Amino acid sequence: MFIKSLLCAAAITFTVYKLLQFYYHHYVMYEDSYTYYRQMMREFGDINAFLIIYIPLSILLFYLFTRTYSNYFTEISAGIRHLADGDFTYNVQVESKDEFRQIATDLNEASRLLQEAINAQTLSQRSKETLIANLAHDLRTPLTSVIGYLNLLNEQRELSGAQKDEYTRIAYTKSVYLEELIGTLFDVSKLDLSLQVIEKTPIDIQQLLLQLLDEMDALVEERDVSITKQIDSNLFIMGNGKELARVFENLLSNALFYGDLSQPIRVKAEKRDVGVHIRISNHGAPIEKEKLPHLFDMFYTVDQVRNIPSKQTGLGLYIAKTIVEKHDGTIQVWNGDGQIHFDVLLPVDLRNI
Structure with missing residues (x-):
């Protein structure tokens, strides 16, 4: 902007000089008063005379050129003040297509993310x-x-x-x-029930599931049920092992206590293009389709759906869903082939494994 103001002031000053020169040579007679002023300019110096025009004009043009950017500074400063005061609804408006626009975009994004974090924490x-x-x-x-x-x-x-x-x-x-x-x-x-970032390490889902099944072996024998396993190897993801173990423990416990134990419980895990897919299935009376999504609601108990006379807190599946979502995954339940299937899909981040 400084260089632009200097060049524009020079162009305007030179144009004024050429116009005055043209007017003096073609329209001013020797006896006119303009001749006297021209003589004074020669004595003062043409360059000095036009510098009197050029320097203030340069300053004026620089002010005019940068006035818009001064407004951008004011707008960005206002956005920072609102952010510091905890007002995350203020949106910085900058119309330029340069670095100021990027700063405004970053500030607005920071406000949005902070608002989401506070809402999640609340x-x-x-x-x-x-x-x-x-x-x-x-x-x-x-x-x-x-x-x-x-x-x-x-x-x-x-x-x-x-x-x-x-x-x-x-x-x-x-x-x-x-x-x-x-x-x-x-x-x-x-339990952290928000969707905040958790500490993640490389985890082999195959080893996690096999270890969990070994730990639940006594309960499996007590319930007199068999479990069939179809778990692929090298199912590595980035996640929190303790929290994921809680997810599958809740799903297996759900199958052990509410499924038809005359039929085996099936545990299947495999690698897919979009991540690692884990399915836990048990036989039993199908759950009404309109009630299936509510299984993951807080305090919505299994006996509400299946009319089982059992005291439950209604938190197991809700906690499982919360943990899966913290891992950027999905969990679903559906009926099929006389079974109730719980599907968990966990993304694979190959960059960190």
Whole structure:
């Protein structure tokens, strides 16, 4: 802009000089007063005389040329102030097609990402508070039952052996459920329910699934069910092993407790163009199509869908979906061939493996 203002001022000054020269040579007579002024200019110096025009004109043109950019500086500065004050709705408007436009675009993008991060953090905090509040409320019922039945056993000495056995069984059942709730409450207190970036390392899904199945072997034997495995090798992804293990543990537990255990549970994992695909399938009564998407909703329990008389928190599948989405993956459930299928697709980032 500085060079442009100098060149334009020089062009204008030279044009004025040539016009005055043309006018003086063609229209000014010797006796005219213009002759006197021309003589004064010669004595002062033509260059000095036109510098008086050229220098202020250069400054004026530079101001005019850069006034738009000064407005851009003001607009960008206003955007930075709004960003510093926590106002992420302000949008910086710059019409140029140079570096100022890129700065404005970067500022607007930073505002958008910060707003999304804050919204995600707020949602995470509210979700966690809601989870803990609901679980704390659910703790009261089994705890009250345990205290009530133990109180009966302690105070009523005339109870028969059968009654004592029944009250003891009920108290034990309620205690087990209470333990499950406390464990869930503890897990929720540690769980990050937002979609913030997590620490990722290379993970072999084959080894993760095989290790998880080995750890669940006692439960599999207790439920008297078989599991068929079709897991390809070298299924490497970038992810958090502990969180992904929780996903597949929830899906397998869901199949063990609510599937038709007379038929085997199937675990399949393979490499696809878009990532690693894991499918866990179990036989059982199909779930109504309109209810399938709600399985991943918070507090939506399996017994609500299948009418199974069992106490559940309705968090397992919700937590699984949250973890998968934190890994930029997808999770779906569908009915087919008399089975209920859970499909998990995790992307592969070959640049970091």
